[in-house]
Amino acid sequence: MTTKESPTRRGRGSAAPGVTRDALLTSARDEFARVGYGAATVRAIAAGAGVDPALVMHYFGTKEALFVATLQKAGGVRERIAAAFEGPPDMVPRQLVTAYLDLWEDPETAPTLVSVVRSALTNPVAADAVRHILEVDLIAGAGRRLPPERVNLAGAQLFGVAIARYVLRTDPLATLDRATLTELLADQLGGLLAAPAAR
Structure with missing residues (x-):
């Protein structure tokens, strides 16, 4: 044996x-x-x-x-954001909202995002990471299709929503169902991310 x-x-x-x-x-x-x-x-x-x-x-x-x-x-953050800017322009707001909320709800990326946000206001290392996400990842993802200031404004709005929903957990935003939140945010970002009319 x-x-x-x-x-x-x-x-x-x-x-x-x-x-x-x-x-x-x-x-x-x-x-x-x-x-x-x-x-x-x-x-x-x-x-x-x-x-x-x-x-x-x-x-x-x-x-x-x-x-x-x-x-x-955490990886994949930039790639997932960049992918949201692909396809028809009218689909970009919804795709961006979906990709962003997915990152905050993905067990692989959510803890890292929470750690960055909780540290950003008191530590320059974390603050640089947030700036990188808002100024580099989002704008790089958009490429040259949209003005950087519009993309940065959209990123700032998404960032604020993430703080309220996933970090501070303020109601009713924290308990709002995902489908409704996606619709509301996509509508809001639609105006910001609409391609400007040619002059």
Whole structure:
């Protein structure tokens, strides 16, 4: 009779490098979302990943670099926004609203977005991330089809809705059904994103 060997257990902080790095990124994402960048500590992030705090510095060097890495790991944000600007112009407002709300409700991207918003008003690293989303990702997604100021205004409106619905959770916006919210926002953005008449 043969017996199955038990897998070798790794000690605290001795997991495979890729596993450890991913665990730290997940823990950091959750901790930043919970308390914001300023209040998050390397010790708490390490504890959440079940590793020694020294490994945070080993893999990322600084808390700031770890924060940036969590944004990069969220991935797909720019691509999903850019895709919303494709197709017939009259469909863009609805597509943009849908893509944006999807990002805030996707378990892979929502915690990162929450962490950025909660940190943005008190920390320059997070503030830069928000500026990047509003000034670069949205405008780059629109390409040259729309004036940048219109796209930035649309982004500011979407950003405000996200804060009210997903961060502060103010009613009735927080409990408004998704279909109704999409209709309302798409109508609002329709005017902003309508291609200007040629002069």
